[in-house]
Amino acid sequence: MRPDQTPQVLNLPALLQSPYNRALFPEGTPLVADKRYSCIGLYNPKSPENVGSVMRAAGCYGVASVFYTGKRYERAADFVTDTKRVHYDIPLIGIDDLKKILPLNCVPVAVELVEGARPLPEYTHPDRALYIFGPEDGSLDKEIRDWCEDVVYIPTTGCMNLAATVNVVLYDRMAKGLNTRSGPKFR
Numbered sequence: 001m002r003p004d005q006t007p008q009v010l011n012l013p014a015l016l017q018s019p020y021n022r023a024l025f026p027e028g029t030p031l032v033a034d035k036r037y038s039c040i041g042l043y044n045p046k047s048p049e050n051v052g053s054v055m056r057a058a059g060c061y062g063v064a065s066v067f068y069t070g071k072r073y074e075r076a077a078d079f080v081t082d083t084k085r086v087h088y089d090i091p092l093i094g095i096d097d098l099k100k101i102l103p104l105n106c107v108p109v110a111v112e113l114v115e116g117a118r119p120l121p122e123y124t125h126p127d128r129a130l131y132i133f134g135p136e137d138g139s140l141d142k143e144i145r146d147w148c149e150d151v152v153y154i155p156t157t158g159c160m161n162l163a164a165t166v167n168v169v170l171y172d173r174m175a176k177g178l179n180t181r182s183g184p185k186f187r
């Protein structure tokens, strides 16, 4: 490199100019933390087909990341139903407890066909949501439902399969557009 050339890294915008820096930006200056997103949590999913189909839905609807618990799916992991190879683009992360990965300011929402849940058509989605789904051959237990801020259900006759439920919840979120809790001030 010639002495008059500046290394690329020195051309990065100064962090000091971020509105997070209250020394330079007075109270009331809008923060940049205004982006809505969704994540998915899968509680002990049964099979690679289940997870693959969920990954495909995640890719279609722009989900930020997918977390799962349990070992059943890992034992036979492949991504047969994730033909678009979404798992390369969206992080798929195994964890022992979904409670440990809740991002700051993100609202956990249990999705389960259960007494006392709120009907999805009338639900206003959180700006940042972690939607948690039960396994194909079980349900979300009371402990995880109680930990979630909201429990929602889709008013179907009988339950859907896991991937179908994920698609419906994400479609509902998309169809409601900017109508998350903070409205249009979120991007």
Ligand SMILES: C[S@@+](CC[C@H](N)C(=O)[O-])C[C@H]1O[C@@H](n2cnc3c(N)ncnc32)[C@H](O)[C@@H]1O
Pocket: 111, 112, 113, 132, 133, 134, 135, 136, 137, 138, 139, 140, 152, 153, 154, 155, 156, 158, 159, 160, 161, 162, 165
């Ligand atoms: C196939 S279902 C589980 C099987 C079901 N518990 C049973 O009695 O056979 C898999 C998961 O999809 C979700 N699910 C399916 N249908 C739903 C509905 N109508 N409303 C909300 N969640 C639903 C739940 O998260 C559930 O744990």
